[in-house]
Amino acid sequence: MARAGLNTRRVTEAGAALADEVGFDRVTVSELARRFDVRVASLYSHVRNSEDLKVRIALFALEELADRAADAIAGRSGKEALVALADVHRDYARAHPGRHTAARYRLDPETAARSAGPRISQMTRAILRGYELEEPDRTHAVRLLGGVFHGYVDLEMSGGFDHSSPDSDQTWVRSLDALDSLLRHWPAP
Amino acid sequence: MARAGLNTRRVTEAGAALADEVGFDRVTVSELARRFDVRVASLYSHVRNSEDLKVRIALFALEELADRAADAIAGRSGKEALVALADVHRDYARAHPGRHTAARYRLDPETAARSAGPRISQMTRAILRGYELEEPDRTHAVRLLGGVFHGYVDLEMSGGFDHSSPDSDQTWVRSLDALDSLLRHWPAP
């Protein structure tokens, strides 16, 4: 009997693809087995359990996101970098809704620390070098931006802005204008 | 045999309580039945299915959130109103993490339109009356604030800011300062 050639990486990637198709919370080991045309139990050699699978998908998505972010901000600074980084989040969410959800899956602290999450924060911090912010305001700004990137994209994806004008693209552009302006004129305490 | 006295409302509320205890995604009809000391099938007279239960919890949470928001902004304006509304979101998330997650559960468009969600947007729009924003910038600002409230609180809850300084309370205060400043000096297109 021919082997499917499974390994943890391949299973994780298939899980990510499945998440994009049916939603992260509907990813099941069973469905994955069906797609590989393999018995369910076989997958348990590659993944500890259902939770482990989800964590792996989350880590995978974070890596992808961090890689794209690194690409996007390379050679850019100031507002250009800000927009590029913001667009990475938004574009990723649109292209890969399931993975984007996965990227925000709650990880336990040690796992989170070893994930690409900190790398993403670091990059957000890096683009703030183009603005004149001293600590602790720089940290405050990193967190605020993180919140906006994640929160705005989430609301948009959940369809909240769908049938109302102006369309969401315009709000996105103007919100980034506004954030850029805010970072240039960050208020004193 | 004594009756438990179930009805849809009571089941929904118990579901909300369960969500706060174990997490929204771990709410199951079975666990709820156990808590009511009732057979699982009995709950299916009150709730169509598992999805229906989740939707009901989501709608319930949105109502609670809207009610608190209404209370909080009554008699306030400008920055005071902004902070009050922002704190409603954050405090609700802390007190009721499961419900807060539920409040962002994806609803189909018609259900979403009938939910308390629009009421919350309306209130966000209302507090912007204290700032000099014309359309479409007012709408842009409503969406940006929605994103921040939701996104920041989410990141905070997921533990991202836990073991780093400055502490998250300070970032929250300063972020609201910054947003207030941004709304007062919203950049021209």
Place this chain on the structure above:
DNA sequence: ACATCTACCTAAATCCTTTAGGCAAAAGTG
């Protein structure tokens, strides 16, 4: 007092998760 409705029940099918133990293909070793 009687009919009806409501709240809950038993039973059963289906699906997902997870573990235990086995066999055969692939990979490393003398």
Place this chain on the structure above:
DNA sequence: CACTTTTGCCTAAAGGATTTAGGTAGATGT
């Protein structure tokens, strides 16, 4: 190249969650 080990997939089986169909007893209204 034969031989052992590892790896990849298997069958089997138990435990839960979901959902439907159809039944009964307590509560309610006339």
